Amino acid sequence: MNSTLYLAWQDRRQRASGKPATRRWYVIGRLDAEGKDYVFRYTEGAKHARQEAGFQPLDAFPDLQRCYRSEELFSVFRNRIPNARRKDYPALMARLGLSEQVVDPFEILAVTGGTRQTDNLEVFPRIATQPDGSFRCRFFLHGWRYVSEAAQQRLQQLREGDTLRVALELNNPASGLAIQLQAPDSYLMLGWAPRYLNQDLADAMLTAPAMLEARVAKINLPPSPHNQRVLIEFRGSLSDSGEPMMGSEYQPLVA
Incomplete structure (x- = not known):
């Protein structure tokens, strides 16, 4: 837990x-x-x-x-x-x-x-990482309402179990670094990972790119809330000595 x-x-x-x-x-x-x-x-x-x-x-x-x-x-x-x-x-x-x-x-x-x-x-x-550095996390796809019309149409064709492409974005206007999730059969950008996961997911992309997997875990149709439409399960690996979420913004102000 x-x-x-x-x-x-x-x-x-x-x-x-x-x-x-x-x-x-x-x-x-x-x-x-x-x-x-x-x-x-x-x-x-x-x-x-x-x-x-x-x-x-x-x-x-x-x-x-x-x-x-x-x-x-x-x-x-x-x-x-x-x-x-x-x-x-x-x-x-x-x-x-x-x-x-x-x-x-x-x-x-x-x-x-x-x-x-x-x-x-x-x-x-x-x-939470395993002893070998592997990890798994789940999140809902962010920003999908702001992608192109073609991407919106492709989103409607996604099925549970589909594997998405993962791409690193270096010049996102809102966050600079961002993690894109793309259609499995093209480079059509469908949305983003949550901003607060960007650094750790980017580290996983650099550490062990062959271990990356972003899979559609659940599709929720309307009238489900727009922020709970596409549930993503992301798997990756960090180095054995790498601890996730160690940036300054995660550090408590008091012990």
Whole structure:
């Protein structure tokens, strides 16, 4: 079980100067399950977000320099978990590629991302590597609504089990470095991996390109939410000594 989740925040605030928001994602916090306790700490990414995009601490965690501990899952995360009593709960879990019997909140949040239409936060799991450096992670395809009409049509033809091409993009206007997912039978770009995975997935591309695999794990048709349409399972390998998510933005501000 993954015992660490990260919290990302997106800059959507209109600037006083009239400039639009950058829509850049920042890793601002880390949630750990430690025994019977849940522990939340802000990361260095929160300082970057404050300096570059005016990020303000969340109401639930007002102090950037404090370690928050609770025996219950903090509401900012708990409220992002689907209620098992919902009539559509079985269909929702199927859409996520999870069993109805899954009760671990970290496992659910790791796939759903905990996204809500009312805010600009997203949850994602820490990449866990095996002793040989291999890893597997799942995420929903990002940015597919902004690709070309031809790509939109090709997306509608995808089937579960299809293997997608993976390409490194060095000049993405929003993030610089980006990971593209392309159609299996062409170089037609269908969307992107989440920004906060870019560096680790890029390292995997350089470390062991032959080990890369991006597979369509689940296709969800409308009226499923647009951010849960195409579930991707990504496999790769980092060097034996390489630890994922070790950049400064992932480091807690307090011990």
